[in-house]
Amino acid sequence: MVVKLERPILVGGLGLSFSLWILQSWHHSIVQLGEFGLLSTLAVGGGLWLWQQNRSKASLQQIDCTPVDRATAESAIAKAEAVINQLVQEAENHTSLNTLREQLTYLFLELDRQEIKIAVTGGKAVGKSTLIGVLKSSGWQEKQPKFHFQETAPLFRETTDKSDTAVLAEVSKSDVVLFLTNGDLTDTEFQTLQQLKAANHSTILVFNKQDQYLADERASVLLSLQQRIQSNVVATAVSPIPIKVRKHETDGSVQEWMEQPAPDIAQLTQQLSAVLAQQGQKLVWTTTMRKALALKAEAKNWLNKTRCDRATPVIEQYQWIAAATAFANPVPALDILATATINAQMVMDLGNIYQQKLSLEQAQTVVGTMVSLMLKLGLVELSTKAVSSVLKSNAITFVAGGLVQGVSAAYLTRVAGLSLVEYFAQQEIVLDSGSSLHLDKLRQTLQQVFQQNQQIAFLQGFVKQGMKHLLPQTQQVEIVCAEKAIG
Numbered sequence: 289m290v291v292k293l294e295r296p297i298l299v300g301g302l303g304l305s306f307s308l309w310i311l312q313s314w315h316h317s318i319v320q321l322g323e324f325g326l327l328s329t330l331a332v333g334g335g336l337w338l339w340q341q342n343r344s345k346a347s348l349q350q351i352d353c354t355p356v357d358r359a360t361a362e363s364a365i366a367k368a369e370a371v372i373n374q375l376v377q378e379a380e381n382h383t384s385l386n387t388l389r390e391q392l393t394y395l396f397l398e399l400d401r402q403e404i405k406i407a408v409t410g411g412k413a414v415g416k417s418t419l420i421g422v423l424k425s426s427g428w429q430e431k432q433p434k435f436h437f438q439e440t441a442p443l444f445r446e447t448t449d450k451s452d453t454a455v456l457a458e459v460s461k462s463d464v465v466l467f468l469t470n471g472d473l474t475d476t477e478f479q480t481l482q483q484l485k486a487a488n489h490s491t492i493l494v495f496n497k498q499d500q501y502l503a504d505e506r507a508s509v510l511l512s513l514q515q516r517i518q519s520n521v522v523a524t525a526v527s528p529i530p531i532k533v534r535k536h537e538t539d540g541s542v543q544e545w546m547e548q549p550a551p552d553i554a555q556l557t558q559q560l561s562a563v564l565a566q567q568g569q570k571l572v573w574t575t576t577m578r579k580a581l582a583l584k585a586e587a588k589n590w591l592n593k594t595r596c597d598r599a600t601p602v603i604e605q606y607q608w609i610a611a612a613t614a615f616a617n618p619v620p621a622l623d624i625l626a627t628a629t630i631n632a633q634m635v636m637d638l639g640n641i642y643q644q645k646l647s648l649e650q651a652q653t654v655v656g657t658m659v660s661l662m663l664k665l666g667l668v669e670l671s672t673k674a675v676s677s678v679l680k681s682n683a684i685t686f687v688a689g690g691l692v693q694g695v696s697a698a699y700l701t702r703v704a705g706l707s708l709v710e711y712f713a714q715q716e717i718v719l720d721s722g723s724s725l726h727l728d729k730l731r732q733t734l735q736q737v738f739q740q741n742q743q744i745a746f747l748q749g750f751v752k753q754g755m756k757h758l759l760p761q762t763q764q765v766e767i768v769c770a771e772k773a774i775g
Contacts, residue, residue: 615694
């Protein structure tokens with residue numbers, strides 16, 4: 289039985305319909321077109337329409353892998369090792385060090401791995417298990433290097449033990465990815481293929497269960513896949529639908545029975561053989577490089593966490609110094625961050641934590657740049673209004689006006705410090721005399737950190753901390769009593 293298409297409408301069908309409409313509009317001048325000519329014209333029309341629609345996207349939608357050489361893989365391992373060594377210097381007793389070192393040792397062994405790892409993935413019920421079984425029993429593997437198949441959990445399921453992210457993390461450890469689909473690609477499937485491309489995976493798109501389509505539908509699906517993916521697309525039928533066989537005997541009787549066709553995996557085995565023969569060892573090095581990058585990222589996360597733990601008390605120290613200075617000597621809102629010496633010293637201290645060696649002059653330049661960005665983004669005015677609003681809601685409008693300035697100065701100093709921490713963690717740049725800040729990235733980081741610290745609950749808690757640091761104990765008691773009386 290032929291199943292119905294349950295995928296998005298095939299663009300090939302639209303092309304054929306468009307061609308038919310043209311032929312019908314020209315019917316008065318085409319009066320003697322044979323069946324072969326008609327079908328040929330329809331096919332050409334559909335093909336041209338498909339080609340035109342997808343030509344502009346071709347360069348953006350290829351999923352070819354770019355294998356790396358051994359030197360590139362070794363360089364990636366060295367960079368991961370450097371980050372781990374830095375973590376050793378800054379936190380020699382860190383709980384993650386043993387695990388990180390074990391992974392690093394394993395990477396050196398991976399460089400000479402002979403076994404090829406093949407991940408078989410895709411949505412639910414696309415034939416992953418059956419495909420692996422057919423490949424193992426086909427005798428194909430006897431002619432190939434040693435390899436190992438790994439079937440992943442189904443992708444694109446809302447309720448599952450593993451998320452798509454976890455499944456793709458497993459896939460990243462494989463040298464070759466067989467991505468199975470039973471028809472034209474959905475948007476989710478296409479986006480997943482793009483993720484695999486971005487991670488430099490060697491991916492073969494497998495159009496399985498092709499036998500469940502009529503010949504023209506099958507051709508349309510395959511053409512659509514090839515136009516979108518451009519290469520490494522094969523069609524298979526790993527568990528073909530049984531076909532009815534009818535035999536007419538000489539005596540006029542008819543015998544019928546169901547016959548199971550042999551699996552059709554010829555295109556896939558040919559493609560796999562070509563990939564393994566041409567790129568086998570390089571694919572292993574490419575996988576090793578991906579693992580090295582992942583290890584570096586893990587080590588860097590631990591390093592940033594360690595540095596952030598050291599940076600937070602520094603930021604808190606300088607935010608209350610800035611608050612006390614502004615509270616004792618109230619200044620206009622636009623000059624809240626003009627205490628260059630205080631903030632410049634904070635920048636230098638944070639730079640030392642993140643291995644960014646800054647002179648006082650450089651630190652003052654950084655402060656000036658951040659003040660300029662804050663003014664352009666309107667953060668100074670917004671923060672002052674927010675702090676004022678919280679103070680009024682707490683029934684302490686009778687308190688000295690310097691409290692608004694002091695808390696605002698502390699708040700902006702905190703935002704500046706957290707922004708620099710985030711910026712240093714992402715950029716990993718060395719600000720020497722010949723370098724400059726990446727203003728666009730710094731601007732984005734400032735906006736992000738400011739928004740994260742704009743929640744009312746946070747501001748209310750921050751204002752209360754400011755009151756404790758800036759107001760005498762007796763005045764704090766009076767404020768609490770006033771709030772209780774109003775409440």
